[in-house]
Amino acid sequence: MERENRVSVGGMESDKDVRVANKRSLRCSDLVLRFVALALTLAAAVVLGVDKQTTLLEVTLVSSLPPVHVPVTAKWHYLSAFVYFVVANAIACSYAAVSLLLTLATRGGKKNVALMIIILDLVMVALLFSGNGATMTAGLLGYQGNKHVQWNKVCDAFGKFCNQVGAAIAMSMLASLAFLLLVLLAALNLHKKHK
Amino acid sequence: MERENRVSVGGMESDKDVRVANKRSLRCSDLVLRFVALALTLAAAVVLGVDKQTTLLEVTLVSSLPPVHVPVTAKWHYLSAFVYFVVANAIACSYAAVSLLLTLATRGGKKNVALMIIILDLVMVALLFSGNGATMTAGLLGYQGNKHVQWNKVCDAFGKFCNQVGAAIAMSMLASLAFLLLVLLAALNLHKKHK
Numbered sequence: 001m002e003r004e005n006r007v008s009v010g011g012m013e014s015d016k017d018v019r020v021a022n023k024r025s026l027r028c029s030d031l032v033l034r035f036v037a038l039a040l041t042l043a044a045a046v047v048l049g050v051d052k053q054t055t056l057l058e059v060t061l062v063s064s065l066p067p068v069h070v071p072v073t074a075k076w077h078y079l080s081a082f083v084y085f086v087v088a089n090a091i092a093c094s095y096a097a098v099s100l101l102l103t104l105a106t107r108g109g110k111k112n113v114a115l116m117i118i119i120l121d122l123v124m125v126a127l128l129f130s131g132n133g134a135t136m137t138a139g140l141l142g143y144q145g146n147k148h149v150q151w152n153k154v155c156d157a158f159g160k161f162c163n164q165v166g167a168a169i170a171m172s173m174l175a176s177l178a179f180l181l182l183v184l185l186a187a188l189n190l191h192k193k194h195k
Numbered sequence: 196m197e198r199e200n201r202v203s204v205g206g207m208e209s210d211k212d213v214r215v216a217n218k219r220s221l222r223c224s225d226l227v228l229r230f231v232a233l234a235l236t237l238a239a240a241v242v243l244g245v246d247k248q249t250t251l252l253e254v255t256l257v258s259s260l261p262p263v264h265v266p267v268t269a270k271w272h273y274l275s276a277f278v279y280f281v282v283a284n285a286i287a288c289s290y291a292a293v294s295l296l297l298t299l300a301t302r303g304g305k306k307n308v309a310l311m312i313i314i315l316d317l318v319m320v321a322l323l324f325s326g327n328g329a330t331m332t333a334g335l336l337g338y339q340g341n342k343h344v345q346w347n348k349v350c351d352a353f354g355k356f357c358n359q360v361g362a363a364i365a366m367s368m369l370a371s372l373a374f375l376l377l378v379l380l381a382a383l384n385l386h387k388k389h390k
Binding site: 074075078079080081084111114115118119122125126127129130131132133134135136137138140141142146148149150151152154176180183184186187188190191 | 269270273274275276279306309310313314317320321322324325326327328329330331332333335336337341343344345346347349371375378379381382383385386
């Protein structure tokens with residue numbers, strides 16, 4: 001009888017240990033994902049926010065004279081989609097920093113703070129995915145052009161500029177996946193507790 | 196003593212009533228939002244998927260002759276952003292229909308089905324918001340053009356076509372907000388139960 005009691009008490013303790021270990025690993029994944037999202041959105045906003053390239057284009061003014069080389073500059077804020085992308089990533093970056101501090105400060109103890117963080121993580125998913133879609137469209141049009149509406153591609157003249165746009169999109173996509181995983185983890189956690 | 200017991204039993208019953216009423220109103224909001232999302236994504240996909248306009252454009256071939264009128268047609272699949280938008284809305288519409296049936300069939304009883312629905316709702320938020328961002332960029336470029344990259348606006352010639360794009364974007368935005376609210380409601384519900 002005594003032995004049985006000891007075994008069951010031992011079982012309860014190991015259950016508790018497993019729960020504590022699960023909670024710790026969940027908290028650790030949350031912090032890592034939040035830090036990854038912070039770094040990636042910061043990098044995406046900076047890489048597109050400093051994007052600028054000047055190139056010399058050949059222009060023929062009079063057919064009998066040799067062509068003139070005119071310097072033309074591409075800047076990131078020439079397209080509204082790029083402005084939206086930089087602003088969205090800057091907002092997500094600031095929020096990731098604040099939420100990282102809040103998560104560290106409350107240690108997951110305050111339920112209402114945790115709920116607010118889930119809601120804002122979800123808003124960041126929406127914000128970043130719309131920014132990615134917008135910039136992807138502008139980038140693709142620059143890269144391929146569209147003959148139906150006679151929009152010519154510009155990336156053959158501004159290769160470095162376009163590569164930087166591509167890198168920023170890739171980083172922002174990874175950041176938006178990190179926010180999506182954060183919401184998923186929170187939902188899984190709540191679901192497990194409820195179960 | 197007996198009276199106290201009766202009061203407390205009464206209190207428990209009314210608590211149970213409140214919980215049942217809350218659960219019912221939550222289930223009702225979930226079904227309504229899912230139906231709204233289904234209708235809006237269907238309408239958005241159809242409105243953009245049938246979008247087509249033919250217009251006569253004046254073209255001057257030789258300066259000494261009067262201009263010739265050439266019929267030009269704008270079709271929705273000329274821009275890859277529009278194709279992505281229609282596919283995204285069609286996927287979200289099919290999923291909304293399936294999830295509506297699943298919610299009705301399981302009556303919110305099966306926890307694992309409920310978790311799968313939250314996860315897929317979240318994926319729909321990401322899918323629809325990226326489609327909205329992509330189409331918004333293409334639509335804005337068609338409406339305003341961009342002088343820096345010499346992409347001319349086309350909406351002055353294809354007014355009806357562009358209006359239909361605008362209507363589809365508005366409907367898809369409302370649908371993506373409905374999916375966002377569905378995830379929020381599920382998180383609030385799990386949070387309340389956990390509390």
